[in-house]
Amino acid sequence: MKNEQAMGANEVGLFQTHRSDTWWLEPFLTGLGFLSFVIYTTWAMFQGDYYWFSAGHEGFGGYLSPFYSPLLFIEESAAGSAPLLHAWFGSWPEWMPNLIPVTPAILILAGPLSFRLTCYYYRKFYYRSYFLSPPACAVTGVPQKNYKGETALLVVQNLHRFTLYIAIGFVAVLSYDAFLSFFRNGKIGVGVGSIILLLNPIFLAGYTFGCHAFRHLSGGRHDCFTCPKGKEKVRFKIWQSVSWLNGRHMFWAWISMVWVALTDIYVRLVSRGIWTDFSTWGN
Amino acid sequence: MERKFNIWRGSAEKGEFKTYSIKLERGMVVLDAIHRIQAEHSNDLAVRWNCKAGKCGSCSMEINGRPKLSCMTRMNEFAEDDSITIQPLKTFPIIKDLVTDVSWNYKQNKMIPPFKPRVKKNGEDHVMYQQDVERIQEFRKCIECYLCQDVCHVLRDQDKKERFVGPRFMVRLASLEMHPLDRGDRIPKIKNEFGSGMCNITRCCTDVCPEHIQITDNGIIPLKERVVDRFYDPIMWIYNKLFGIDTK
Numbered sequence: 001m002k003n004e005q006a007m008g009a010n011e012v013g014l015f016q017t018h019r020s021d022t023w024w025l026e027p028f029l030t031g032l033g034f035l036s037f038v039i040y041t042t043w044a045m046f047q048g049d050y051y052w053f054s055a056g057h058e059g060f061g062g063y064l065s066p067f068y069s070p071l072l073f074i075e076e077s078a079a080g081s082a083p084l085l086h087a088w089f090g091s092w093p094e095w096m097p098n099l100i101p102v103t104p105a106i107l108i109l110a111g112p113l114s115f116r117l118t119c120y121y122y123r124k125f126y127y128r129s130y131f132l133s134p135p136a137c138a139v140t141g142v143p144q145k146n147y148k149g150e151t152a153l154l155v156v157q158n159l160h161r162f163t164l165y166i167a168i169g170f171v172a173v174l175s176y177d178a179f180l181s182f183f184r185n186g187k188i189g190v191g192v193g194s195i196i197l198l199l200n201p202i203f204l205a206g207y208t209f210g211c212h213a214f215r216h217l218s219g220g221r222h223d224c225f226t227c228p229k230g231k232e233k234v235r236f237k238i239w240q241s242v243s244w245l246n247g248r249h250m251f252w253a254w255i256s257m258v259w260v261a262l263t264d265i266y267v268r269l270v271s272r273g274i275w276t277d278f279s280t281w282g283n
Numbered sequence: 284m285e286r287k288f289n290i291w292r293g294s295a296e297k298g299e300f301k302t303y304s305i306k307l308e309r310g311m312v313v314l315d316a317i318h319r320i321q322a323e324h325s326n327d328l329a330v331r332w333n334c335k336a337g338k339c340g341s342c343s344m345e346i347n348g349r350p351k352l353s354c355m356t357r358m359n360e361f362a363e364d365d366s367i368t369i370q371p372l373k374t375f376p377i378i379k380d381l382v383t384d385v386s387w388n389y390k391q392n393k394m395i396p397p398f399k400p401r402v403k404k405n406g407e408d409h410v411m412y413q414q415d416v417e418r419i420q421e422f423r424k425c426i427e428c429y430l431c432q433d434v435c436h437v438l439r440d441q442d443k444k445e446r447f448v449g450p451r452f453m454v455r456l457a458s459l460e461m462h463p464l465d466r467g468d469r470i471p472k473i474k475n476e477f478g479s480g481m482c483n484i485t486r487c488c489t490d491v492c493p494e495h496i497q498i499t500d501n502g503i504i505p506l507k508e509r510v511v512d513r514f515y516d517p518i519m520w521i522y523n524k525l526f527g528i529d530t531k
Contacts, residue, residue: 010373018368019348120504123484134436137487138348138373147441151480158515161508212500216508224463226412236414246500 014132016140023136031129034122037257041067041109044264048103050080050271051264053193054184055281058083061183063193063277065267066200066260067105070173075102080271115167116257118160120212121249161213171208174201184281191279196259196266203259207252210245218242286358287366288320290328295377300368301325307358313367314342314353317381329380337493340428344381345370350430350491372433385429391448394476398459399467415463421501422458424494425451431488431498437481447478450488450498457502460509474510479503 010016017023044067054062064071064082073096074087084091092102100106116122127133134141150157174197181197182190208214219225219239226232245252269275286307289300303320311319314332321328330353332342337355344353347361347368361367375383403409431450437443448456456473459465473479488498496502512519522528 010370017348018345018370020365020368021347120484120499124486127483127485133483134440134485134487137434137485137490138345138350138439140440141436144441147437147443147481149437149443149447149478149481149483151478154483155480155515158507158511161511161516212504213508213511216505216512220505221509221512223415223461223465225414227415227463230410230412232412232414 010140012140014140014142015135017136017138019136019138023139027125027129027135030125033254034126034129034257037261040261041113044261044268045105045109046101046103047268048075048081048101048105049078050268051105052080052082052086053267053271053277054083055277057185058085059185059187061180061185061187062086063181063191063197063267063270064177065105065264066174066177066197067109067264069170069177070108071104072107073104075104078102080268111163111166112170115160115163115208115211116253118157118163119253120160121253123157160211161217164208164211164213164217167204167208167211171201171205174204177201184279187281189280191277191281193266193270193277193279196263200256200259200263203252203256206245207249207256209242210247210249210252212246212249215239215242215246284363286316288316289366289368290317290320290381291370291377292325292328292380293377294379298377298380300370302366311358312354313346313351313356313358313369316358316367317353317369329378329382331382338426340426343372343428343430343433345372345433350433352428352430352493355493372429374433374435374439375429385432387444388427388429388432388449388451391452392455394448395452395455395459396467396469396472398462398465401464401466409464411463418501419458419461421496422454424496425454426494427451428493430491430493434487434491435482436485436487437478437483443478443481447481450482450503452477453479453482453506454496454498454502457506460506470509470513473506474514479507479510482507 051065051068052062062082064086071082071087072089073092074081074084074090075092076084128135132141178198178201181194182188219235219242222235225236225239266275270277284307285304288303288305290303292298292301303324305316305319305323307316314335317328317330321330330342332354333339334341335354337352340352342353343350345351346353346356350372369381371377371381371383375385375387378384400409429451432438435449437447438449456469456477459467460469482503484499484504486499489496489500492498
């Protein structure tokens, strides 16, 4: 079959197509959107400051940027850093190699990033946008001598379910941060930041629990939902709910990604005093 | 209203796009236009078609670069001043004009281990409930138009027909693997012979499916996850052993 394709009707080479629509627009915009997110996240990660806001109070409660959660270690001298009691393991350790920049975000961001990078939806768009393999449907991609798909180096994509387990942990931690945001100095209340931090784990949960790997693990791996007695099992209902989320996976992927960045921006702005957080605690 | 059509004319060895102008009428589909070109300009124009109702899957071709059924592509989808480019499926060898040789697909189909029914125990009946039927019913909608095979870049551009059976047959494998009454185990073959790892989930197969089968989300990805269960997930392996779960 090799070299017997209907090549005569098609030019050979990158981007060759007879499509007359704006096929390049979607991969361009999605590629640009994700690249912007990666650039902002990298910048925010290296800052190491202004990731916390509790209006100067030390007690229970406050806003924590999701890029810095969980706070494993804290460099207390950094401006806008959280009080030491919020650190899981205390101050930034002396044994930490100097090579690693002093910023709590650098220790944790690989977790959620690995989940997104191995996600089936993200794979679709970055193979299209960045690897041009293919750039769009029926548009010739980068010619490869020996295309191997996800069987060689990219066999690592099969680890997606393990990154899912990490992501579920992050949803739990960020849910606690949302709870924390409804307190300031031990007093319950609500601020604009509380709402923003509350929506963050909701969107992330919509994305995480609609993941294809979770859909498989929650019931899809079984051939029969009613066996052996012909009665519908709970896992069928769970699988149906996960399938509903999964059908909107792209929406959840984008909204959760944009929202997590917006949450960081909001906390950074109020922590720097550039923006006022309207709240029931007063300003 | 006159409309221009650029149609590929020729064989696998040589050919060219030829331009035809015909008058269109309201309600026409691309296949109607091709028939009119046959009747008025070129009665040796080769085109494969049959039901003209989007159910036989014969009239697959590429219309303005997009794999489509010509009988289901209405002319009013295009702007009035658009000229329409029609060419044969790129992935398969041309026999003549718009007709390609899709027999490679039949060979792939024959390689798939058939349905292997569960053995009945103690007068137990082979009853299937709606919840279980629905999932595999979707795959039965396939009309074998091979548009998904045509658009799949693994077959189309990378020409890896010896390593990947293509989306249509991944769907057939899914319909068998997920069948509650089937006892066949095709997972090792899905990984090693049918090439589930060759698919990089760019979803073009789903985009072009005229039956709107969720080929990627409901067919290929679940099969990839079953391959992960078997070959890449030691936790699942231990879990299945501990709880005595039969993976076939």
